[in-house]
Structure formats: C-alpha cells, structure tokens
Amino acid sequence: MASAPRPERVLRLLAGCLPPYPPPPPTVGLLSMEQQETYLELYLDQCAAQDDLAPPRSPLCNPVVPYGMYILNASNPDTAFNSNPEVKETSGDFSSVDLSFLPDEVTQENKDQPVISSRHETEENSESQSPQSRLPSPSEQDIGLGLNSSSLSNSHSQLHPGDTDSVQPSPEKPNSDSLSLAPITPMTPMTPVSECCGIVPQLQNIVSTVNLACKLDLKKIALHAKNAEYNPKRFAAVIMRIREPRTTALIFSSGKMVCTGAKSEEQSRLAARKYARVVQKLGFPARFLDFKIQNMVGSCDVRFPIRLEGLVLTHQQFSSYEPELFPGLIYRMVKPRIVLLIFVSGKVVLTGAKERSEIYEAFENIYPILKGFKKA
C-alpha cells in the first residue's frame, strides 16, 4: 500500500516529540467512542486555529492530529468511521469539480482542501495543517484513541507511541519540507476526558442553516430534483432529502436553507454542501455563505436509575418535573446554556447546544449530580 511507508516515517518523526504513555484504561463502546474522539479532534483543530477559549480542564483542548491524518483511515477496511466513506465519496464527487467558487471562512477552506486532495498526500496535508497542530498531551483520551489501531490508520496510532513498541524517543527532527510539525508546542498534562467512566454523549441530530445567496425558483427545483417535495399551499419551501448523510433540508425561495438530521458537524456541513450542489446543478448561482450550526442534540445513558423527585427538590430553580405531562425531568443548565432531559431509566438527552463542547461540558456538570441521586 502506498501509504504504508509514509506512516512509519511520520511515526519516527513524531516519536522524538512525544514522551511514552502509560497504557490506557479500558473504554466503553470502543468504536463509537473513538469516532467521537475523531470528531473531537476535528473540532479541536478548528478551535485551535481560532485560538479558542475553552478551559484547560476541558477534554477538548487536546487536539491531536492534523485533519489530514484521518483521511488515511479510509483505506483501512476495518475502519468504522462514517465520515470516511463520505470522505471517499466526497473526494469522488468533488475531485473533478472546482468548489472554489463557494467562498467560505478561511479556516474551513483550509480544512476542505485536504479532503479534496488525494488521500495519500499525507505530508502535504500535514503541512497545511501544521500551524494548527499541537503536541498531543499525555492524557488517557489520546491513549484511548491510539489503542484502537485496528480502526485507525497506522500513522494515527503511531502518534501514541505507548502502544507500539517501535517507539523510541529519537532525536530526529522533522524535515520542514515534507513534514513541518516543528511548530508543535507541548501542552500541559490534561485531566482525562471524563471522570465518569468514559461515558461520552453521542450526537443525534444537528440543525444548521446556510445562505445560498440567490433567489430560487422552488417549482423548478421540485420538478427537476429527485427526493424533493413542494406543496406551496401547505408550506412555502421545498423539502429535499438525501441518503448520505441521511438528512432533510428545507429550501426557501429566498435562498436560505435549513439542514437537519445529521449526526455530526462535518456531516451537516457535507450534507448542506450536497444540497447546494444540487441547487447549483439546476442552474442557480448558489453560494455557500454563513453556514451555521443552530442546534445540536446529544444523548447518553448513565446506566443507573435516577431518583428524579430528589433532584427536582434540590435543584428547584433549574428543574421542572411534571410526570403526568412528560416522563422526564427538564433541567435548564445555566452554564453552559443547555437543556437536559433526564429520565428515570438513566437516559439523558442534551439539547440547545451550538457547539459540541457545550454538550460535553453540560454532561460533565450533571453527572456528579445524577450520581448523588442514584436509585440503588
């Protein structure tokens, strides 16, 4: 495989920068968790580029790999990432199409470039991403990522030399031409992602909006596009659906579009781009302005029953519990501003987030409280 020699080189180059790690604790739901963490990293790169203000304690402040690294996973048959088939598909779809006419935020464009360019150009990807990359911190989160090397590409796992024995802290310095990871700055050691036995909320639904910036003829779109519904008497928008990523879009004649149903930020963005593409193919000068995630919904299970009556009594100012109206307790967290629906069974639904970090933070805040009301 063409990519095989390169990861090894990356490993050697990076090995010099990283201290050995202790073995990670067992994680629950390995595949899904590492999927989450992949997206964590993607998101983190974005944050890192924007010099975000997340507190150091937050699990999100440990970006690990340049985005480009993940592209290698697509070649690995064991990978369970949803995004990778899409990445492949995207590459297939868009590689022949010049999307540069879709102006966008600069950082996003940087990210998109590696997606479109060949997957095997690891170094180039790393290069373009290097200003954004940071040294992975010796946190268990990262080890957890590295452990699942069957799903991650070799290059990725080799960033966590704790689980491969070929790692030697070698004095090799990265070659600035091929792999400029020189600007890696060491970060302070992080506390683990979650003190709560590695339960990570899964995203279930993302609602985003984008402005196509041109007036649309909804009738024409409805007639020519597949999977489009338009009933002007009922509602003044076209409802379009695509299967991959499985989403639904509402397209208005003003050019504004709402995209719902995606399970991650990248999927939402990708889906929105696909819809924009469809509109564009129909002859409209569609652009891709102001893509914004409006709402994110996550859910998880704390695995123990919760005594809601106790919770509503002690947290009266935040919670309302009317079992005859709704079986769950509605908890309005102030910081971050998230609404949590807490059920007796231990299931928790978090909604109202604009960013993934808010969901994680909210869950971290609520978990110790819920533990206090565990029903034995």
Add this chain to the structure above:
Amino acid sequence: MVVFGTTFFNFDSFIGKTDFVEIIGKSVFLYRYHIILPLLNDSGRYSLGDARRPLHETAVLVEDVVHTQLINLLQQAAEVSQLRGARVITPEDLLFLMRKDKKKLRRLLKYMFIRDYKSKIVKGIDEDDLLEDKLSGSNNTNKRQKIAQDFLNSIDQTGELLAMFEDDEVDEVKQERMERAERQTRIMDSAQYAEFCESRQLSFSKKASKFRDWLDCSSMEIKPNVVAMEILAYLAYETVAQLVDLALLVRQDMVTKAGDPFSHAISATFIQYHNSAESTAACGVEAHSDAIQPCHIREAIRRYSHKIGPLSPFTNAYRRSGMAFLAC
C-alpha cells in the same frame, strides 16, 4: 338549562369505568406510605392487597367527587361562555372562573407555561417534529402563555393578576407535595420506584377521548376546545391531589396524640365517621391501617365546604354552589 347544586351519586355507572378508577386509584396510592396496589382489570379482578376494599372504595368515591366537580365546573364555564356569546368553551372561561384564588390560578399558569416549554424542547429534538411544526406554521410557540397573558390583561382591573406572571414565590402546596414524594421515594427500592414513577405518569390528558366521554360533553350545547380540555384534565388531576392532601391531613388529625391540647374539640360528625369505618373493618375486611379511607375523604370535603365566618350561613354564595370546588 344549567342546574346548580345537584350531585350525581350514581355508583353503578362508575364501577364499570375501570380506566379512571385505575388512574385515581394509582394517584391516591402515590400519597400513601405503604405500597399496596390494587390492579383492576376489565373483569374486575384484583391482584393483591390488604387494603383492596378500602382503596377501591376510596378510589370510587374520589372518582365520583372529581366527576361531580368537573361537571359543575363545565356547566359554570358554559354559562360564562354563553354570556360572552361564544360557541365554544375556551380556556379564558376557565381562567375567569378561577380568578378568585390566586394561588391555584398561579399553579395553573405555571402548568400551562411548562406545557408550552416542553413542546418547544421536544420539537427541537426530533427532526420530524421540527418539520411538522414548520409545516403547521410555527405560531404554536407559547400559545398557551399568550392566551393566558392576553386574557388576564383584559380582565385585570387592579393589576394583581398580571403581577402573578412575575411572581416567583414558592408554591407551598407544590413544595409540600414534592417533599412528600421525595420522602416516599427515598425508602423505596428500584422495583417499587419504577412502579411509583409509572403511576405518576398517569394523567387524564393521555386518554383525551375517554376523558371527554367521561365528562359527557356530547350532551352539552357548548363544548370545550382543545386547550380548555387540557386545562380540565389538569384540574381533574389537581382535584385528586387536593383531596388526597386534605385526606392525609384529616387522617393525621384522627390519630390522637398524647398532649394534644385540642383532642377534646374533635367534632361529633368526625367521630361518627371514624367509628363507622372501624366497624366495617371489624366486619372481616382487613383494612390496612395506612390506606386512605372513604371516611377521610368525606370528612375532608365536609371541612373544605364549611365556610367559616360570622355570616356564612346567611350568604347566598354558599347556598348557590352546592359543592365548593377543590381545584379553583
């Protein structure tokens, strides 16, 4: 023709209506300290229970009381609505009837707001719901709140009704109920707790069509609309809750404590009820000492209806409504 003051004690028609007796039975069960749960199915078999009889009787009595009160309430609301010249009983009519009691009105308003808020949140979670909402024209957000605010705005002369919206005082009754539930659930194990939670989720609003039939709306000229039905379901639930709260107080009173300075002042009717309950117990039906008995309920209603004051026997209002409404 609106009839005031008549009560419909028609036990036969109620025994067959197992659904609501079950709801009420379970709601009443919630407030007891020991869990004896009679399960009524269609053939009328009970599954277990020391306190089967008393509980079933209590449930039947409570159902009867609630039914009566709701019918009366509906009739008064229909009257108000006729005065306005409207064809439908709207939530405004019910709010109007409740204007006298600030606390209960506030509780109702809070309930309406929570209902609005909950539908807003649940909508955001499921994408299908979101589409449905957009399709139906998204003027549904906070509709109950708007209705309430507009109406109270229009009838408020002194400003005290509108002040309720900003009022953040703790609702004592609700607080007490929450504390009681918390105390009860602390000692339960998880199986009991699961059962408890399930019972709490029962409500009159879930079986809306049955509720309508139970209230016998079809025989009325003016019918309530959807939001008004929601409020009626809530009022039915509140009535049961109030009855149980009061019955528990009565039961507490019945236990004579040593050193209680007022034990000699218990009324004669009260003692009579107590004795009759005990005699039925002695007749072989094992009455669980902790179950709420029909006598408690009756005593609670009697005390509630008894208007204390220098001129109460002479006021017209007392004679007018035969039964004081527990919910408003």
